[in-house]
Amino acid sequence: IYFLFCLDACIALLGEHPIAEGSHKVEITCKTPKKCKDGISNGSDFGYGLTHRVLYLLLSRFARGCSVFSLKEDKFKLDKYCMRAFNEAQFIAGQGYKKPDLMMEQIVICTLIGHAQFLQVDWIKHFLTYQTSSGCFTDDSSLLGVNELPMVEVPGDDWTLSNNVIMNGACNGHTTAVASAMLASVLRYILEHNNSSTT
Numbered sequence: 001i002y003f004l005f006c007l008d009a010c011i012a013l014l015g016e017h018p019i020a021e022g023s024h025k026v027e028i029t030c031k032t033p034k035k036c037k038d039g040i041s042n043g044s045d046f047g048y049g050l051t052h053r054v055l056y057l058l059l060s061r062f063a064r065g066c067s068v069f070s071l072k073e074d075k076f077k078l079d080k081y082c083m084r085a086f087n088e089a090q091f092i093a094g095q096g097y098k099k100p101d102l103m104m105e106q107i108v109i110c111t112l113i114g115h116a117q118f119l120q121v122d123w124i125k126h127f128l129t130y131q132t133s134s135g136c137f138t139d140d141s142s143l144l145g146v147n148e149l150p151m152v153e154v155p156g157d158d159w160t161l162s163n164n165v166i167m168n169g170a171c172n173g174h175t176t177a178v179a180s181a182m183l184a185s186v187l188r189y190i191l192e193h194n195n196s197s198t199t
Contacts, residue, residue: 007043007052010036011059020065030066040068040077046088047102054081054109082110086117097126101139104178111185119189127179136171137179 013036020028032040036056043053057078060068067074085106092103104127107118130137 006035007039007049007056010039011052011056014056014059014064017060017064017066019063027071028066029070030060030064030068032060032068037068045084047099048105050081050085050088051102051105051109054078054085057081058109058112078113079115082113082115085110086115089118089123093120093123093126100127100130101172101175101178103127104175104182108178108181108185111189116189119186124182124186127182130175130179132171134171136176138172139175140172 010033013033014030017030040053040056043049057068057074060066061074069077089103089106092099097103103123107123111118127137130139130141132138
């Protein structure tokens, strides 16, 4: 947890880094503190720690236009970490999908850079079962089918939710975000591959 906290602090610090203009012409290195570089190189090889290492490298490249180490080394690390994440995703699937939020995060982050092996049909179908009747997603399968949208009568035509924050626990904001991004990744893959076969 300490490592994840430090890496999240590094991600927040990266947000303060200026966007590198013209970085497509010349390689620009991010001003990355040594502690953050060490976390990227030697951090956790599983779980959210691993996905946040990938996320940091992606954000430096695509959101700030710079590399942490070098373009070549960053790409090498991204591919290596996504291979580890894929192995972990296979393990999670084989153990009954007990970490759906993490697995969807792995799918999203690594498919962003072309790791289509994460788009396993049986995985995607399984995660669709975590969608609640209100359209959001939960990582707690015991809450599926629960009426998560109790309405409170108010005067006039307005309505409010009695539990506006998480709809009786059946709507997890992070899980909904990664599930939506996962579905966007699937759609992107389908569109890119259907368009390339017709042109």
